[in-house]
Amino acid sequence: MNSRLALPMPTIPIDRSPESGESRRQAAETTEATAPAHLARRLSLRRVLAVGLVFLLDGSAVAADRFDAIRQSIRTLLTQRQVPSVAVAVARNGRIVWEEGFGWADREKRIPATADTMYSLASVSKPLTATALMTLVGAGKVDLDKPVNAYLGSAGLRARIGDANDATVRRVANHSSGLAEHYQFFYANEPWRRPPFDEILRRYGDLVTPPGEHYQYSNLGYGILDYVIARQAGKSFADYMREDVFLPLGMTRSAVGPAPGVVQFEAVRYGHDGLPIPLYETDHDGASALYASAHDLARFGLFHLKAHLADQKAILPDSLIDAMHEQTMDEGNGSGYGIGWEIRHDSGYAIISHDGDMPGVRTELRLVPSERLVVVVLCNAEDRIAPMVADQIMGATLPKWKAPARRPESPSAKFTPPPDLVGLWEGKVFTYQSEVPITVQVLESGDIKIRLANQLESLLNFPRYSKDGFLRGVTTGSLEIDDATRRPYVLGLKLKLRSGNVLDGAITARADESSVMPTHGLFPSVAGQPRAERVQSRAFVLAQWTSLIKQ
Structure with missing residues (x-):
């Protein structure tokens, strides 16, 4: 069986100099405290010079201080909300300035969370799947404005209303194809198993509104896209993601999962009772089944901000990245959707983002192109701590930003039918x-x-x-x-x-x-x-x- 993981993983977390200023500071303090007295002054002076050099060269010490209050807030929230763990990563101006894990990736085995822990992403899978799709667009193997049925073989969508030929790849990607809301979870401790995808389409591949008429978020649409990717690439969706997206972008702890043989790197998903949730799969891998570390998602975000890292391959030209970020469907709530990304405006900033939410998972991935900012927050419980921490990070890095006010629940008015x-x-x-x-x-x-x-x-x-x-x-x-x-x-x-x-x-x-x-x-x-x-x-x-x- 081919491993779905991008590369064999080291068992020791990697120390990365641009974002490890806090770790170096703690190590220096420990060394100084245990050194003989006649060396303490020399070590202290060396530490001052080293911190000053870091400040001058990359500003990471300043960045570390900026996030200290958020560190404390995360620790408090983990206790208050009984959440097992959170991992965060922040990238600014082309590099990661902070990444860290808090709590337990696996409570029972006492495995701590780190920035390299692989978390189930839920719907943050969608921009990753969409990026894979766009590599095939760039290669001329997929046309966004061609009917998606042209890529589905004998299976296909049925138009209960409208014309199935109007359900283009683009409309599937921006949730306006006419597909309905959909998801299924198949848990390992239950006897039900996922049917073949052709059968899933037979049961649920109905267009219930005319294509292009209405925005309806549909996980099934992204299950269709992962099926298109596999058919057009001539390899499994998992292999294509590993070989043509994760490896070229240096995302070595990312996979379509749960990935066999690498469970020790994955955060356990926990339920509302605080117990581990049995492994489960969906019938829409491209919508929900991906795993990645906070570090890897920060690298992915940097690629989408066109940072052009030296160790990343440009798997998409800038023009196709721009096409993904362009709003092509209005969600009707002040936000819009492009290809795998939601586009919204908060406090004057254009934000390209996606979040994820399913059993044992809550995730946030946010890009602010004008500020060259990437924010990643991953959690192995279905809890609001992920958007809460993401809001705190946005507030610490964006001078004008304010968290959108939560809409109060209005009392139900008496229904008067037209x-x-x-x-x-x-x-x-x-x-x-x-x-x-x-x-x-x-x-x-x-x-x-x-x-x-x-x-x-x-x-x-x-x-x-x-x-x-x-x-x-x-x-x-x-x-x-x-x-x-x-x-x-x-x-x-x-x-x-x-x-x-x-x-x-x-x-x-x-x-x-x-x-x-x-x-x-x-x-x-x-x-x-x-x-x-x-x-x-x-x-x-x-x-x-x-x-x-x-x-």
Whole structure:
């Protein structure tokens, strides 16, 4: 079996001179304190001269002092929030000025976190996958404005509405292809396993809005892109990432994982109960499955800021980097999306970024091109500590920057449906296994009654009707699909009112609570493993096409 790791890893963390000023200072203090008295003065003078030289040459001592308050804050937050570890890296003006690990990469084995620890990245995988995609664009093997189906062989996307030929590679990359929200996690201590990707497309490859009409973040889209990369490159996605992205960029602790044979370098993912989460995989590797160290991500960020490090190969020309950072889809919340990157504006700064969030993971990668700044924060728990620390670093390095205010939760206003929505609607949910009759009755009072097949009638909770014409809400019921039997779930509706008499879009089975649930001895076991006493509640969001006609 080919290793997915970029290179064999050393077991001793590497000391890197530009960002290790604090470590050198501590070592000098230790040596001075234990030296004989007649050498202490000489060592002290040498230390003063050395620190002065560092200050003059690279400013790392100043940088280290700047982050001292954040160091203390991280240690306090780790204790307060019961988070196992955080790793950070900051690069400025073409070099790393601070990188450090805090807490435990593996609590049980007492392995400390370092800047070289490999963390699961969750959705920070997307800009890495997009970079690989763009290398194929540069090589003439992929055309961003060609239908993605041209690269999918016998598999392909189905347009439930609109034209599948309009679902271009670019639209898949900027989340406007028409694909619905989607994810699946397959845990090692459970018997369910990921199906072949062609089968995943058969079940969930529906375009539920016309391509280009609407922004909808979709992990499945980046699973499609990793499939395109593998097909066009003629090698596995993991091998292409290692050989054509990680190695040329000097990212020696990065992999598509969990990577076999290198578990000792990976941070264990911990759940909300504080216990290790069993290994899991997704059905969208390009969206979520990558691992990298904070140091490696800082190098990746420097490449995207066109720092042109001497030991990095220019795998993309600057023009293609610019194309990735160009907003081509409006998210509708003041931010936009390019190719693998979110583009937003905070306190007058243009910020190119991505974050990640899945069981046992919270990650932040931020670039500020005008300030030549890269900020990386990685955490092996699903906790807000990652954006909190990233905000602190931004505040310490950007004079004008202020953390965006968190929007207060407004009390739910009484839902008043538009006149065109009031009435009885009948149709079907078209699942990959069957067609399930559905009726939706919208009352003038704002109550919405829903019935699936012969199931009990239920109300739509938290109903809302957005400016772009989507009826949203949450209800109960069953879609009667095998993939959703793994967990209890609720149903999410996102239906577009069209022409006054059609409601269509997606209905999703949602088992996405960030918690742990007991199995009560009823959960299927895995051969050779003890029966699980608890499992992660977060398992899937699975969308199926729905269409209704007003009666």
